[in-house]
Structures are given as structure tokens and as C-alpha cells.
Amino acid sequence: MKNILIFLYFVPLISFSQSDSLSKKESGKFQLGIRSTISAFSDAGYIGMGSGGQFRLKLGSRLNTDWFGDYITTDIGGLAKRTDYHIGWSVVFYPFNNQIKKGKFTPYILAGHCFDYTEVKKNLVQVGDTSLSFASRWSSAVQCGLGTHYNLADNFDISLTAQYMLHLGKDVNATIFNNEITGQRDIRIQKGDLGLDGHLLINLSLNVYIAKLWGNKKR
Amino acid sequence: MKKLIVIIFLSIGVIFAQAQDDNKQFIHKGILRATGTISPGMILKENISTISLHGNLEYYIDNNISMRGDIFYFLKAKDNKGNNPFSFNHSLFTGASYHFKTKNHFDPYFAFQPGIAYANNNSTTQISPLVSSVLGFNYYFERWFHLFIEGRYINGKNISEAGVISLSELRFSFGLGFNLSVIKTKN
Numbered sequence: 001m002k003n004i005l006i007f008l009y010f011v012p013l014i015s016f017s018q019s020d021s022l023s024k025k026e027s028g029k030f031q032l033g034i035r036s037t038i039s040a041f042s043d044a045g046y047i048g049m050g051s052g053g054q055f056r057l058k059l060g061s062r063l064n065t066d067w068f069g070d071y072i073t074t075d076i077g078g079l080a081k082r083t084d085y086h087i088g089w090s091v092v093f094y095p096f097n098n099q100i101k102k103g104k105f106t107p108y109i110l111a112g113h114c115f116d117y118t119e120v121k122k123n124l125v126q127v128g129d130t131s132l133s134f135a136s137r138w139s140s141a142v143q144c145g146l147g148t149h150y151n152l153a154d155n156f157d158i159s160l161t162a163q164y165m166l167h168l169g170k171d172v173n174a175t176i177f178n179n180e181i182t183g184q185r186d187i188r189i190q191k192g193d194l195g196l197d198g199h200l201l202i203n204l205s206l207n208v209y210i211a212k213l214w215g216n217k218k219r
Numbered sequence: 220m221k222k223l224i225v226i227i228f229l230s231i232g233v234i235f236a237q238a239q240d241d242n243k244q245f246i247h248k249g250i251l252r253a254t255g256t257i258s259p260g261m262i263l264k265e266n267i268s269t270i271s272l273h274g275n276l277e278y279y280i281d282n283n284i285s286m287r288g289d290i291f292y293f294l295k296a297k298d299n300k301g302n303n304p305f306s307f308n309h310s311l312f313t314g315a316s317y318h319f320k321t322k323n324h325f326d327p328y329f330a331f332q333p334g335i336a337y338a339n340n341n342s343t344t345q346i347s348p349l350v351s352s353v354l355g356f357n358y359y360f361e362r363w364f365h366l367f368i369e370g371r372y373i374n375g376k377n378i379s380e381a382g383v384i385s386l387s388e389l390r391f392s393f394g395l396g397f398n399l400s401v402i403k404t405k406n
Contacts, residue, residue: 059361059362059363060361060362061361062360062361063360063361063362063363063364090395091360091364091395093358093360093361093364093366095323095324095358109358109366110366111364111366111393111394111395112395113394113395140257141257142256142257142393142394142395143394144366144368144393144394144395166257166259166393168257168270168294193295194270194294194295195270195295196257196259196270
């Protein structure tokens with residue numbers, strides 16, 4: 001994880017480019033993509049993995065919007081499963097260059113909003129176990145982060161994004177403990193009051209240019 | 220987690236520091252901006268963590284000065300024993316920001332805002348005067364949108380028959396903001 005963070009920190013520096021002379025009007029470009037997600041620092045400290053998709057709609061030469069959905073599952077110590085569903089949007093800004101050209105990096109910053117559904121379910125409920133075995137919640141979130149596209153072709157990019165997402169919703173948490181009766185590890189699922197829950201999302205996505213929805217059809 | 224947040228914001232700072240492609244300050248007289256976000260906070264002396272919804276409206280009356288109003292709608296407070304010392308603690312601030320001169324879309328600022336708290340400490344409802352200072356930055360995108368991150372220090376006291384509760388609090392807000400230019404500027 002530490003190595004990933006160090007890499008993410010230096011990607012914008014490596015990809016920094018002063019060449020911004022090609023300020024094309026790219027408004028109206030529509031891209032479709034799929035993505036894999038790592039969710040870190042969430043419930044009980046376990047790392048979740050997810051899949052999802054997104055579409056991007058450009059509003060200007062330096063301004064893009066990213067509309068996404070994610071399905072993320074987390075194995076909580078082999079004792080419970082956490083499932084997160086994310087749907088949201090981010091506004092993406094390219095501060096250095098907006099050149100979509102084969103072999104170029106296009107770094108960006110982003111900020112946006114998200115709506116989420118989370119559920120935590122015990123894998124195995126023992127006979128006589130009356131504790132909570134399932135909890136769920138709806139929440140809303142704000143997020144910001146940074147990333148870069150790497151343009152593998154003029155109409156195809158691979159993108160790496162790291163963003164911090166702060167959720168507001170009823171607290172759902174799972175705590176692993178040693179059960180003194182059974183002598184084994186056990187998990188306690190609790191649903192509490194309103195609370196904040198933050199996590200880091202790292203997305204790797206593949207995106208293909210589909211159409212130009214308005215403006216000049218020539219690319 | 221704190222280290223992680225520091226790394227993310229440091230990284231964003233690196234980008235902002237280098238994004239000097241325009242060589243011209245983006246902000247100008249006539250910008251109207253608004254935000255809405257979630258704001259975690261910490262009442263320092265009482266060791267109470269808080270959650271509020273934060274809304275903001277700001278207008279740039281000059282290239283480096285803006286007037287702003289902020290509203291915090293209280294959602295929850297909890298001390299380290301799990302007790303909730305307030306039924307509610309809404310607050311309202313108005314004041315001005317000074318925006319430091321830059322040569323790009325990066326907009327660091329300092330704001331001073333007096334305000335009031337409308338709070339109920341589980342017994343009586345009080346209106347208490349507050350004073351606050353804000354340090355933060357906006358990063359304006361091409362148009363319509365910006366990223367903002369800010370920290371606010373609030374000073375005040377909730378005084379009632381039930382006792383005195385410090386309202387001195389640190390609040391933190393970040394997210395996506397919306398902006399438009401009310402006045403057209405000459406290029």
C-alpha cells in the first residue's frame with residue numbers, strides 16, 4: 001500500500017507537461033469505461049476489491065465529468081462480508097494539458113458526490129447466536145482526489161485515480177474479537193447512530209471514446 | 220488515516236504549485252461561488268466530535284476580496300464517553316475573505332467571520348456569539364466548478380443555567396463547489 005501511495009504521489013510530477021498549445025474544443029466527447037477498484041482503510045481495516053463502470057462527458061477542453069458505479073466486496077477476516085454499492089459523479093479538471101494523444105499522460109484532479117448502499121453480513125451464524133448477523137445503511141458522500149490518463153491510443157486511455165471519500169450515514173461496523181465461550185475468533189456487527197466513515201478508493205479504468213454528442217464532429 | 224489525508228492533500232498541493240500555465244490569476248471581481256458539503260469538527264476543550272452539513276455563498280467584490288456567508292446545520296455531536304452534549308448546535312457566519320495573489324487557478328485565502336450559534340445543551344436553548352477564522356483554498360476548474368478545502372477555527376461559549384460549554388471548535392470541509400462569473404471581465 002505504501003508503495004502504491006508513493007507511486008501515486010509522483011505520477012503527476014512525472015507526467016507534468018508544459019505543452020498546452022493544442023487547446024482544442026473537446027466539449028461533447030463521450031467515453032465509456034470499465035474499472036477495477038481497491039477500497040482501503042474502511043471497515044475493520046480490511047481491503048476491499050470492486051468492479052464497476054463509468055462514462056465521461058466532456059464539458060470543455062479542460063473540463064470533464066465522470067459518472068460512475070462500483071460494486072465492492074470486502075472479506076472481513078473470513079468472518080463476514082461487506083458489500084458496497086457506489087453511484088456518483090465527479091468533475092475532472094486537467095490543470096496541465098488536455099491533449100488526448102497516443103503516448104501522453106493527462107493528469108487531473110477531481111471532486112464530486114456519491115450515494116452509497118452498504119451491507120455487512122456474517123458468513124456463518126452459530127446456533128444460539130442472537131447477535132446481529134446483518135446490518136445495512138444508505139449514505140451520501142463527498143470525494144476529491146487526483147489521477148492521470150495514459151493515452152494508449154488517440155481514442156483509448158487507461159486511467160489511475162486515487163480519491164478520498166467521506167461518507168455520512170448511520171454507522172455500520174464489524175469488530176473481530178475472541179469469543180470466550182467458543183474459544184474462537186468471532187465478529188460483532190453493530191449498527192449505530194449517524195456517523196462519518198472515510199476510505200481511500202484507488203481505481204484503474206479502461207476507457208474508449210464513443211461519440212461526440214455536440215459541437216464539431218471532427219476530432 | 221491522518222497520514223493518508225496528508226499525502227493526498229500534499230499531492231494536490233504539488234499539482235497546484237506547478238499549474239502555472241496561464242500566468243494570470245483566475246479569480247476576479249464578480250465571481251459568485253456556492254458550496255454544500257459534510258463538515259466534521261472537534262470541540263477542543265470538551266473533546267467532542269461533531270458532524271454538520273455546511274453551506275456557503277461567496278461573492279468576489281474585488282479581485283482579492285470577497286464577502287461570504289456560511290451556515291452549518293448540526294447533525295450530531297458525541298464526546299469520548301458516547302454522550303451527546305447538544306440536542307442541536309447550528310451556526311451562522313458572515314464576513315470577508317482575503318485571497319492571496321497567485322498566477323493560476325489556485326486561490327488560497329484567509330477569512331474572518333463573526334457569527335452566532337443557536338444551540339440547545341439538552342436543557343435550554345441559547346443564542347451565543349461566535350468569532351471564526353478560516354484558512355483554505357479553492358482550485359478553480361475551467362468554468363462552473365472548483366475544488367475547495369478549508370479549516371475553520373471557531374471561538375465561543377454556550378452559557379446557561381446548566382453550566383458553560385465551550386464552543387471553541389475546529390471544523391474541516393472539502394468538496395466540489397459551483398461558481399459563475401456575474402460580471403464579464405476584459406481579457
